[in-house]
Amino acid sequence: AQRVTQPEKLLSVFKGAPVELKCNYSYSGSPELFWYVQYSRQRLQLLLRHISRESIKGFTADLNKGETSFHLKKPFAQEEDSAMYYCALSSFSLQGAQKLVFGQGTRLTINP
Amino acid sequence: SQTIHQWPATLVQPVGSPLSLECTVEGTSNPNLYWYRQAAGRGLQLLFYSVGIGQISSEVPQNLSASRPQDRQFILSSKKLLLSDSGFYLCAWRTPGQSYEQYFGPGTRLTVT
Numbered sequence: 001a002q003r004v005t006q007p008e009k010l011l012s013v014f015k016g017a018p019v020e021l022k023c024n025y026s027y028s029g030s031p032e033l034f035w036y037v038q039y040s041r042q043r044l045q046l047l048l049r050h051i052s053r054e055s056i057k058g059f060t061a062d063l064n065k066g067e068t069s070f071h072l073k074k075p076f077a078q079e080e081d082s083a084m085y086y087c088a089l090s091s092f093s094l095q096g097a098q099k100l101v102f103g104q105g106t107r108l109t110i111n112p
Numbered sequence: 113s114q115t116i117h118q119w120p121a122t123l124v125q126p127v128g129s130p131l132s133l134e135c136t137v138e139g140t141s142n143p144n145l146y147w148y149r150q151a152a153g154r155g156l157q158l159l160f161y162s163v164g165i166g167q168i169s170s171e172v173p174q175n176l177s178a179s180r181p182q183d184r185q186f187i188l189s190s191k192k193l194l195l196s197d198s199g200f201y202l203c204a205w206r207t208p209g210q211s212y213e214q215y216f217g218p219g220t221r222l223t224v225t
Contacts, residue, residue, distance in 0.1 A: 004155075006155075032212070034212075043216050043217065043218055043219075044156075044202065044216040045215075045216070046213045046214075049212060049213075051212075086155065086156060090212070093161070093163075093169060095163045095167070095169070096163065096208055096209070097144045097161050097162075097163045097169070097208070098144065098206055098208075098212070098214070099158055099161060099171070100156075100158060100214060101158070102148075102155045102156035102157070103155050104153075104154060104155035105155050105156075
């Protein structure tokens with residue numbers, strides 16, 4: 001069964017400190033993983049995708065197949081990083097529709 | 113440009129009443145459409161998805177149903193609401209074969225009393 005686990009519901013760090021939001025997954029095939037973010041009063045939006053291997057807003061995430069993890073990291077947190085973060089695992093239906101399985105989400109608060 | 117709308121933004125309904133939430137997408141054709149729910153203390157759960165008019169797939173057994181009467185319209189319904197139907201409902205769309213990203217609407221906060 002496909003499953004995504006984000007063990008921390010809440011995470012609070014000080015501005016300038018490193019941030020790591022944990023995500024572990026369970027999937028029998030080759031996983032495609034994403035991080036979505038929802039800032040206050042904004043819509044849920046894609047932050048980054050593991051295949052692109054990009055750094056978005058200073059965040060990076062590396063897929064570790066051995067540990068089945070896709071942790072989100074940023075070396076120096078900024079106050080504007082405060083948001084709800086969701087890790088998501090993608091699969092496709094027989095009709096070709098992408099289906100996302102989301103973790104429970106981690107609310108990140110950056111303290112000044 | 114593409115946009116997605118959901119209404120109403122908030123809704124308070126008594127147990128046993130019917131429900132109809134609407135989602136429309138503009139600026140794209142033949143999108144994949146999705147309904148998600150976020151219940152208190154839980155993550156986003158995929159409820160329904162659709163690859164075309166009249167084509168609905170359900171991911172979890174529940175008290176809700178979905179319909180797609182037009183290409184860019186997706187409706188979530190219930191004949192009789194339960195307390196457990198309370199939550200935050202999100203509609204999303206994706207262009208099949210062209211984008212890996214799903215685009216989410218603003219959501220509807222449903223409270224069943």
